[in-house]
Amino acid sequence: MTEWKEFSVTINNDAQEAVSAIFSDLGSSGVSIVDRNDFLHLPEYGFDTLWELDENKFPKEGAIIKGYFTQHDDLTYIENELRKRINKLPEYGIDLTHFHLDVLDVKEEEWSNAWKKYYHPVSVTRFLTIVPQWETYEKKDSDERILYLDPGLAFGTGTHPTTQLCIQALEISIRKEATVFDVGTGSGVLSIASALYGAGKINAYDLDNVAVTSARDNIRLNGLEDAITVEANNLLEGIKSKADIIVANILAEIILPFIPDAYAHLEEDGLFITSGIISDKKDQVIEELKKHQFDIVQVNQMNDWVAIIARKQNKENEG
Structure with a gap:
């Protein structure tokens, strides 16, 4: 033990x-x-x-x-x-x-048992509920999606405002068969939500090998191994492909220098969904997004936390 x-x-x-x-x-x-x-x-x-x-x-x-x-x-x-x-x-x-x-x-073992005692199903939106894998849960609506999760040791459970804001943003942004990059995946909750919302291919990245293992376990728990690939990687360094949507629930200090790289890895009119932003830093992040040719689509806030949906400008509108 x-x-x-x-x-x-x-x-x-x-x-x-x-x-x-x-x-x-x-x-x-x-x-x-x-x-x-x-x-x-x-x-x-x-x-x-x-x-x-x-x-x-x-x-x-x-x-x-x-x-x-x-x-x-x-x-x-x-x-x-x-x-x-x-x-x-x-x-x-x-x-x-x-x-x-x-x-x-x-x-x-004590830590794991504590999770099982305290963690219960969470209805993040009307259409998605996060359920710990040891709980029995029945859908309340035919359109409801169930995301099974075993948080493991100290990884995201979907209850923090930044995670909920990202899930809500994904719900309104994902189109069928969209390609998604989940940067800083943690427990894999945003990748799994993306697949449940109809994304075609999801690539999840995290610098922490423990997070990579946790994400893979949760993806397997939901039977989504064919839809989601998880790799250990520092943000999008060395990644050559592009996505329709990039979601990053990471710190504002990491988001700011990452913005140009996110732009480069998005298809035209692609969306950059980011959270982990304390409200005091909202304006700074928005200013940096605009500086790098992103249009701000939506800004949502829950308590002191902010999520931003930004769209990569079409080439005709750049400059």
């Missing part, structure tokens, strides 16, 4: 994505976020219906970001580096409040 160290950072919401990026850079085997806004501010969900958790365990201010490392990692270095990098965030214009770090021992 694998023994894990859970590094749990309590932090203000403005620093949430930066801390997540720090965890990833230090080699965390997945990152999870506990934010009471995700549950309290969505009309379909709540503590009684989704997670069955004690509300008092959620921070009244800020969020909890958790990273996971094994006993084989240099845990002293990771703890020191985590503290050092987080304390330097104000130098980059990120306010820092409520910062607290806890380190706990976690057994993989």
